[in-house]
Amino acid sequence: ITEVCGAKRVGYFGPAQFYIALKLIAAAQSGFPVRIESIKNELPLPRFMALKNDTEVRYGTPAEFHGVKFQVPHATSEKNSFKRTDEGDKQEPKSPPMSPICSPPASPSTYQRIPLSYGYGKARSGLEQQHGAPYEVRHSAHQQDGPSSGNYGAKSALTCSAPNRSLSVEREQQDSSTQYSDDPWRITEEQRDYYVNQFRSLQPDLNAFISGSVAKNFFTKSKLPIPELSHIWELSDADCDGALTLAEFCAAFHLVVARKNGYQLPETLPETLLPEYLQAACLKPMRDCALFDSYPEPLPGSQQTREFSRTEKSSAEEVPDNSALLQDGKKDNKQALKVSTTLKAIPKEFQHLTVKAAAQEPNALRARPRSRSYSSTSIDDAMKKGEEPPTPPPRPQKSHSRASSLDLNKIFQQNTQAVKSGWLPPPPPALPPRPSVSQTEQPSEVELHPQMNRPPSQAEENSSAKKEVVLAQPPSKPARRKLRTEAQGLETPELSPTINVTSSLPAVKPHLPVQKQSSKQKRAIQTAIRKNKEANAVLARLNSELQQQLKEVHKERIALETQLEQLRPVTVL
Amino acid sequence: PSQCGLFCSQNYPLYIRSVPTENELKFHYTVHTSLDVVDEKISAMGKALVDQRELYLGLLYPTEDYKVYGYVTNSKVKFVMVVDSSNTALRDNEIRSMFRKLHNSYTDIMCNPFYNPGDRIHSRAFDTMVNSMMMQVC
Numbered sequence: 001i002t003e004v005c006g007a008k009r010v011g012y013f014g015p016a017q018f019y020i021a022l023k024l025i026a027a028a029q030s031g032f033p034v035r036i037e038s039i040k041n042e043l044p045l046p047r048f049m050a051l052k053n054d055t056e057v058r059y060g061t062p063a064e065f066h067g068v069k070f071q072v073p074h075a076t077s078e079k080n081s082f083k084r085t086d087e088g089d090k091q092e093p094k095s096p097p098m099s100p101i102c103s104p105p106a107s108p109s110t111y112q113r114i115p116l117s118y119g120y121g122k123a124r125s126g127l128e129q130q131h132g133a134p135y136e137v138r139h140s141a142h143q144q145d146g147p148s149s150g151n152y153g154a155k156s157a158l159t160c161s162a163p164n165r166s167l168s169v170e171r172e173q174q175d176s177s178t179q180y181s182d183d184p185w186r187i188t189e190e191q192r193d194y195y196v197n198q199f200r201s202l203q204p205d206l207n208a209f210i211s212g213s214v215a216k217n218f219f220t221k222s223k224l225p226i227p228e229l230s231h232i233w234e235l236s237d238a239d240c241d242g243a244l245t246l247a248e249f250c251a252a253f254h255l256v257v258a259r260k261n262g263y264q265l266p267e268t269l270p271e272t273l274l275p276e277y278l279q280a281a282c283l284k285p286m287r288d289c290a291l292f293d294s295y296p297e298p299l300p301g302s303q304q305t306r307e308f309s310r311t312e313k314s315s316a317e318e319v320p321d322n323s324a325l326l327q328d329g330k331k332d333n334k335q336a337l338k339v340s341t342t343l344k345a346i347p348k349e350f351q352h353l354t355v356k357a358a359a360q361e362p363n364a365l366r367a368r369p370r371s372r373s374y375s376s377t378s379i380d381d382a383m384k385k386g387e388e389p390p391t392p393p394p395r396p397q398k399s400h401s402r403a404s405s406l407d408l409n410k411i412f413q414q415n416t417q418a419v420k421s422g423w424l425p426p427p428p429p430a431l432p433p434r435p436s437v438s439q440t441e442q443p444s445e446v447e448l449h450p451q452m453n454r455p456p457s458q459a460e461e462n463s464s465a466k467k468e469v470v471l472a473q474p475p476s477k478p479a480r481r482k483l484r485t486e487a488q489g490l491e492t493p494e495l496s497p498t499i500n501v502t503s504s505l506p507a508v509k510p511h512l513p514v515q516k517q518s519s520k521q522k523r524a525i526q527t528a529i530r531k532n533k534e535a536n537a538v539l540a541r542l543n544s545e546l547q548q549q550l551k552e553v554h555k556e557r558i559a560l561e562t563q564l565e566q567l568r569p570v571t572v573l
Numbered sequence: 574p575s576q577c578g579l580f581c582s583q584n585y586p587l588y589i590r591s592v593p594t595e596n597e598l599k600f601h602y603t604v605h606t607s608l609d610v611v612d613e614k615i616s617a618m619g620k621a622l623v624d625q626r627e628l629y630l631g632l633l634y635p636t637e638d639y640k641v642y643g644y645v646t647n648s649k650v651k652f653v654m655v656v657d658s659s660n661t662a663l664r665d666n667e668i669r670s671m672f673r674k675l676h677n678s679y680t681d682i683m684c685n686p687f688y689n690p691g692d693r694i695h696s697r698a699f700d701t702m703v704n705s706m707m708m709q710v711c
Binding site: 212 | 680681682683684685686687688695696697698701
């Protein structure tokens with residue numbers, strides 16, 4: 001087999017050789033002689049021990065479907081993808097691409113591009129030039145676009161006698177046919193998440209329906225002709241109730257997307273788009289939703305790339321693709337995006353192939369795309385120049401507007417060393433409100449004293465112990481002073497710590513970056529604000545209590561006065 | 574040979590399908606003429622029967638023998654079905670069930686927001702259904 005497929009001659013297994021080899025394996029397993037001619041027959045998938053048969057079976061049908069499908073546009077014949085045209089010259093072109101597409105999914109170690117190029121290799125050998133050339137072109141175009149991995153190097157030797165006519169469309173189809181699962185009707189995780197988000201934008205409740213008119217407006221934006229949209233609706237609205245559930249919506253959206261990328265609409269809903277099938281899938285947690293929501297719009301044409309690595313494309317590509325749908329995606333951009341996405345996709349493939357090889361269940365596939373999408377998103381995001389990085393960018397300053405005690409904890413833990421060395425975070429902003437407080441609090445200084453001590457200590461509780469030790473003293477001192485008498489008396493003891501702080505600050509300054517200093521000041525201000533608020537609360541309580549006392553005293557007074565009145569006539573008399 | 578026609582309330586055709594496609598024009602004519610009879614029947618009935626209505630013509634011409642059945646919906650959409658009289662195995666119940674199926678499919682089409690009432694029906698699902706039904710009859 002190695003010799004026949006040409007690997008010996010070339011010296012390595014390039015994609016062409018690999019595909020021929022696979023085909024020959026299938027032939028051999030079916031009992032055909034190992035010769036080039038035998039691969040022209042319709043062969044079952046080669047059986048590899050590592051594989052589960054159901055995978056082959058599962059991929060067989062959609063692969064056929066799509067094999068025939070992407071033949072049709074090239075044949076430029078009347079399209080019914082399920083019907084084989086009876087033209088003789090179509091038979092042969094159809095069968096080799098079909099079976100190549102069947103076999104690659106069966107082999108877990110194939111890259112995503114392999115089915116494609118396999119098909120094209122076969123197409124080259126089996127087809128007339130007009131059919132083969134576009135495939136070659138597409139494939140080699142892929143080659144050129146993609147990163148140069150060793151395997152693809154062989155393919156780059158292909159001649160590009162490319163008709164430029166709808167090249168990008170062909171590429172898209174080619175890409176779509178190179179699904180890992182070889183099924184453009186299968187919705188990937190990223191796609192599903194995007195669809196779900198779109199659903200949410202139309203209808204917040206995921207369990208509710210989208211009404212017909214709403215859906216109509218939405219899908220009309222995709223600029224597909226109305227009859228096609230009508231057909232898509234027919235296909236996706238399985239229960240024909242005039243409204244779309246989430247699953248139906250996903251199916252419809254998926255069909256729109258597929259149609260936008262040149263796929264012929266099927267006569268019946270593919271099984272992967274059936275609502276029951278999608279229900280289970282749609283109920284999965286929408287992890288990447290947040291990522292998708294704010295993805296930039298104007299990256300069109302990633303549809304092909306979506307198809308291309310259905311299980312591997314990042315969310316970024318999905319979203320721009322679908323938004324492109326809504327915005328008349330341009331082919332140029334498609335190509336550009338394809339280039340970029342292939343660059344991303346290929347490295348991913350290497351990583352994930354082994355993962356995929358391990359288990360071929362649909363669930364496993366679904367699970368893996370999730371993990372893959374995470375990894376791919378990071379790169380895609382990098383590609384997008386961090387427009388939407390998966391992790392928020394590190395905060396520029398540890399301090400920020402929100403004064404959270406946690407931050408303070410961190411800060412003060414950071415500062416414990418500095419504190420130990422005698423450096424204080426400045427408490428000065430806490431000063432100003434206090435004088436006013438002191439004026440109202442004079443009468444019951446005993447009462448106030450513990451209370452005043454409480455707020456500062458409360459404030460200190462939140463911070464680290466060090467701070468408490470350090471700051472509790474200055475606040476308590478001012479509190480005592482306030483209770484005594486003057487406001488000015490307050491200022492000085494509080495000022496002194498601040499003076500200490502400020503004096504220490506310059507000393508610290510050379511050591512600390514200016515940013516940190518200002519941030520520490522901010523934090524100090526925030527703590528001061530908090531303290532003031534607490535003090536305000538305490539004072540308000542005090543106020544109310546005193547008011548109560550006042551009322552009681554008033555009552556007593558009134559009672560006494562009435563008594564006096566009663567008694568007075570007696571005394572007068 | 575059998576034919577199926579769907580006409581809106583203004584009596585222009587929304588859908589016409591013949592199973593053997595020869596002599597289609599004749600069938601078109603037949604269907605159109607039967608519309609007059611249907612209209613007659615509608616106006617004759619004071620309260621329109623919500624349920625299936627049937628129009629049995631029997632022999633229209635001595636040379637041709639076919640039966641024309643009619644059916645009207647609440648919205649005055651008329652279904653007309655022409656079947657060959659030689660197909661004597663076809664019973665009334667079967668015709669009724671066929672009309673019921675037609676009506677259901679038509680309802681499904683109406684549910685499609687992209688369908689404007691009064692448009693010609695291009696739905697592939699509808700075509701499939703009609704085809705399968707007419708295959709049974711022939």
